[in-house]
Amino acid sequence: MLSVFPQSLLVIGSGNMGGAMLRGWFAQGLDPATVTVVDPAPRDLPAGVRHLTEIDPGISAPDWLLLGIKPQMLGDVAPQLAGIDLSRALVVSMLAGVECAGLRAALPHARAVARIMPNMAVSIGQSVTALYADGLDDDDRAGLESLFGMLGTAEWLVDEAQMHLVTALSGSGPAYLFRFIDALGKAAEGLGMPADQAARFAMAMVRGSAELAHRSDESPAALAERVASPGGTTRAALNVFDADAALDRLVAEAVAAAAKRSVELGQ
Numbered sequence: 502m503l504s505v506f507p508q509s510l511l512v513i514g515s516g517n518m519g520g521a522m523l524r525g526w527f528a529q530g531l532d533p534a535t536v537t538v539v540d541p542a543p544r545d546l547p548a549g550v551r552h553l554t555e556i557d558p559g560i561s562a563p564d565w566l567l568l569g570i571k572p573q574m575l576g577d578v579a580p581q582l583a584g585i586d587l588s589r590a591l592v593v594s595m596l597a598g599v600e601c602a603g604l605r606a607a608l609p610h611a612r613a614v615a616r617i618m619p620n621m622a623v624s625i626g627q628s629v630t631a632l633y634a635d636g637l638d639d640d641d642r643a644g645l646e647s648l649f650g651m652l653g654t655a656e657w658l659v660d661e662a663q664m665h666l667v668t669a670l671s672g673s674g675p676a677y678l679f680r681f682i683d684a685l686g687k688a689a690e691g692l693g694m695p696a697d698q699a700a701r702f703a704m705a706m707v708r709g710s711a712e713l714a715h716r717s718d719e720s721p722a723a724l725a726e727r728v729a730s731p732g733g734t735t736r737a738a739l740n741v742f743d744a745d746a747a748l749d750r751l752v753a754e755a756v757a758a759a760a761k762r763s764v765e766l767g768q
């Protein structure tokens with residue numbers, strides 16, 4: 502059977518995201534011997550890969566070049582990649598904000614470019630990953646769908662501008678949820694519950710509720726109404742969220758700020 506994995510993968514930047522993706526693919530059968538990681542300070546470097554602390558002109562032509570650096574570093578790193586043969590390479594960029602045109606301009610010798618926007622749940626194989634590329638052939642598209650489907654779910658966007666919104670929604674989104682869990686625990690602690698127990702209950706509640714919402718045919722908004730007995734405790738809390746649409750407005754403002762920052766990072 503033909504492998505779905507690229508024959509040779511060059512990873513530039515193996516931090517939170519790059520490292521988590523590699524570990525996910527190794528668990529699915531990617532051979533570490535086919536992977537070269539360039540990173541001066543990688544995070545939990547997976548065993549068996551070839552590791553370089555800087556880009557070396559001796560790196561052989563990769564099939565995939567995975568960019569896992571911060572967007573602000575592309576300007577420094579791209580010139581160092583000028584000496585690498587990328588004539589066969591599909592560049593796969595997770596850089597927030599940086600558009601395909603910018604990637605092509607930075608790496609004009611690459612065969613093709615594609616963008617992905619995963620999230621931190623790649624580390625447990627439960628990311629939702631947005632894919633975007635223009636003018637990519639069917640084999641490359643199928644390869645991206647396979648590799649990112651292994652790390653959760655993967656879905657194509659048809660309009661590149663939507664990448665900013667996906668970044669603000671599902672790329673940054675885990676942080677919003679983590680902060681909400683934290684705030685719930687702190688609220689109960691503030692009202693007198695032991696901190697560790699409040700944190701445990703908040704976490705367990707969010708986990709169960711997320712799974713319930715995932716399995717349910719009803720919308721999250723409808724499920725919330727089912728929790729809220731008329732005149733009961735939940736309604737009292739939801740009334741606080743709903744006063745002047747406070748929760749919707751706060752979340753909309755936060756997501757808009759993230760999307761705006763994504764646009765800025767691409768400039």
Ligand SMILES: NC(=O)C1=CN([C@@H]2O[C@H](COP(=O)(O)OP(=O)(O)OC[C@H]3O[C@@H](n4cnc5c(N)ncnc54)[C@H](O)[C@@H]3O)[C@@H](O)[C@H]2O)C=CC1
Nearest residue numbers: 514515516517518539540542569570571572596597619621
């Ligand atoms: N953290 C997240 O949840 C998400 C991050 N992203 C994107 O992923 C990218 C990486 O983010 P993180 O993994 O969180 O950052 P990180 O800071 O954990 O990883 C970046 C890695 O780049 C390495 N690095 C620095 N200079 C380098 C160089 N000259 N050559 C090679 N490697 C170098 C660092 O040592 C580090 O290991 C960013 O572009 C971000 O926009 C996308 C979706 C989610």
Ligand SMILES: O=C(O)[C@@H]1CCC=N1
Nearest residue numbers: 597668669672673674
């Ligand atoms: O905060 C960031 O810029 C990156 C992109 C999405 C999640 N983390």
